[in-house]
Amino acid sequence: MASTDLQLDWLRAFVAVVDAGSLTAAAPLVHRSQSALSMQLKKLEDAIGRPVLSRGPRLLELTPSGHELLGYARRVLALHDEAVAALRGPALTGRVTLGVPDDYAVAYLAPVLRSFAARHAGVELTLVCEQSTLLIPKLQRGELDLAVVTRDRPQRGTFLFHEPLVWVGAAQHEAWRREPLPIAIYEPGSRARRDALAALAAHGRAHRIVYNSSSLPGHVAAVESGLAIAALTRCSVPPGLQVLGERHGLPALPAMDVAALRSKASSGSPAVDALHEQLIQTLRRPGLN
Structure with a gap:
């Protein structure tokens, strides 16, 4: 008889696909190939005995069972991340101001911020949504700690991905x-x-x-x-x-070169360190530089 245990990797894959809207967009978020992600979803559905996603006119859509599972999956993953953070040491505190253009915020930031908030509930996040031409000078003046922007010149910041x-x-x-x-x-x-x-x-x-x-x-x-x-x-x-x-x-x-930038003024801030690392781990696409 097949096991009905729901493994964390399966749940994380499921939540990533829901947040990203497609297997293609979700794969880099969980550092898996599209085929590996599809296999994890198949194992999850086998364990449940019912499909959790169906293909709609444009993107993957939740089935009734998927809607029911999603809330449980988010709580399980949040509790897991909270336990890991607690065992690793004292909880992070402080403030981080992150700048990002509207288009990148809507398309890419939700999984980053959700995961970060679950792990570091004691950090206060402020999001500033403006165009890259305004965010880069603000970061240079120390008004922002971090920014995800379209590069205005090569080698600025840490390259994340190409945006068509x-x-x-x-x-x-x-x-x-x-x-x-x-x-x-x-x-x-x-x-x-x-x-x-x-x-x-x-x-x-x-x-x-x-x-x-x-x-x-x-x-x-x-x-x-x-x-x-x-x-x-x-x-x-x-x-x-x-x-x-x-x-x-x-x-x-x-294509636009999208990069993560950090202000010099934020050096030495563990909270900024953690979000900077989260941005790079979640958004950077493998094989690119």
Whole structure:
């Protein structure tokens, strides 16, 4: 008879897939290959005797049994992490201020912060969501302890992963057919702005800026209304918008280098040390530098 014990690795895999929305996105979070993650989920479902996930129109979705299991899984993992932290030594205390752009916060930070908070409940976290062009100077001035940003120059911080930059439009408006091309663009100094304008210039595509802002929701609104197309990080593209490419007369865009940065002023802080390590362990994709 098969064992009904629910191993921690299976539960951690299950929670990671729920938080990330797919096997592909969850695999680096638990440092497993996609096939190994799938096998852990299969073992979990075999032990329970019922499926916990089903494939929806876009992403994996929880079954009724999955919904029931999720709360228990989170509590089991939180208690396990609390026990490990207690046995390792005195609980961490202090404050950490973390900066991150909106798109990276929504797509990548939830599992990092949830795991950190479970292990270090005595640390007060403050999250500052702004564009990388604002976060980097703030970190240099010591106003932030840590930041996850798009690199503005090579070798800055600890490299985590490449984030694709893509053109996005609303299918019902077909703004990409207009001449000159109407574009929504990020603020001066941003890497996304610089790369998007350079790609259009190299492609010889006439364009005009009709919306200029550091606001991601503003860019999405401009695209959804048919005012313009925009260059967005792939992780921030909402389901209702279309990713555009060469068949729409648009040039390919380079990927963004995403890195973790730490302020000099935070040196010697065990709380900052712990979150910095958590960011790198969770978000850094193997085989990249």
